[in-house]
Amino acid sequence: MVLETLNLLHSNITSLVPDTMPVATVPILILMCFLFLIWNHEETSSVPGPGYCMGIGPLISHGRFLWMGVGNACNYYNKTYGEFVRVWISGEETFIISK
Numbered sequence: 001m002v003l004e005t006l007n008l009l010h011s012n013i014t015s016l017v018p019d020t021m022p023v024a025t026v027p028i029l030i031l032m033c034f035l036f037l038i039w040n041h042e043e044t045s046s047v048p049g050p051g052y053c054m055g056i057g058p059l060i061s062h063g064r065f066l067w068m069g070v071g072n073a074c075n076y077y078n079k080t081y082g083e084f085v086r087v088w089i090s091g092e093e094t095f096i097i098s099k
Contacts, residue, residue, distance in 0.1 A: 047095065049077070049086035058088035065089055074098065 039054075050057045065073045065087075077085045078098050085096045 047084060047086040048081040050081075058091060061087045062089055062091070 050061050052058065064076065067073075068076065073087075074096050077087055077096055083098050087094050087096060
């Protein structure tokens with residue numbers, strides 16, 4: 001008796017889902033891809049430094065300052081990008097100027 005009730009419930013649920021569901025998801029997926037591309041687009045800066053890359057760059061930059069310390073991290077970025085570098089510390093865009 002329980003199995004018959006579950007079987008009837010299953011057939012009722014499947015009849016509620018329309019057949020046009022996959023047709024409606026295609027425009028939604030295209031819209032989501034378009035919004036993702038707009039969100040990921042970044043204007044290139046004239047100041048060298050690590051890329052933004054959807055917020056991963058600032059996390060890596062801040063983590064490097066926490067892990068290596070300010071002096072060693074500044075030396076690393078100066079060797080990698082030059083004497084004028086843009087990095088992120090605590091989510092703030094920071095410029096390192098050294099000679």
